[in-house]
């Protein structure tokens with residue numbers, strides 16, 4: 684069971700997304716418990732969550748007291764305290780899997796210009812979701828929870844497994860098609876209608892490798908490839924150079 688406590692000025696930001704998909708499934712199964720905490724409730728008054736920066740300048744800074752009080756209320760010796768911050772380690776597949784092993788995450792969402800630097804004394808890790816500017820930590824926290832929930836037992840249902848996710852297999856997914864067989868003159872590849880499961884498996888593997896070779900050649904350096912994969916890649920390189 685994983686517990687996640689979210690410290691935020693906008694708890695309502697999370698309500699709808701947490702009711703959909705693997706996050707909802709994990710919560711229904713009881714393998715994920717999410718608790719929302721409004722930082723305003725930990726302030727001396729609802730207006731005292733932020734203040735002007737010492738030294739001057741535009742914008743507001745989140746005060747340390749509400750965050751410390753909220754942490755004191757929710758943290759245990761098992762907690763891993765994360766500040767969502769544009770200055771943190773960039774979230775990736777490996778970090779998501781590490782976080783999914785932890786029993787308790789506390790996610791602190793910053794807003795405005797940022798949080799008082801002293802908050803970092805109580806933070807185990809700062810995490811960013813990429814090099815672009817968000818208006819606050821909330822969307823980043825949601826991204827993190829979504830990615831982590833996929834690794835909790837049962838969250839994906841019977842068919843799907845995080846182990847078949849693209850970043851786990853190391854290459855991109857094969858192209859997908861559904862009905863109709865012909866749409867605006869564009870046909871579904873014949874092999875997918877053939878019923879020949881071995882032929883379909885080989886085609887999918889080859890097209891997944893082709894996509895990776897074209898779009899993310901960097902992934903081919905670290906992917907675990909079979910002798911068959913190398914043969915398929917050779918065919919792909921020949922086909923693509925002859926175009």
Ligand code: 9D3
Pocket residue numbers: 742767768769793794795796797810811812813814815816817818819820821823
């Ligand atoms: C651009 C200079 N600053 C804005 C006045 C710094 C800044 C402060 C606060 C930049 C972003 C934010 C709010 N962003 C987050 O809290 C955040 C974030 C992000 O912006 N990008 C990627 N990941 C994350 S995680 C939290």
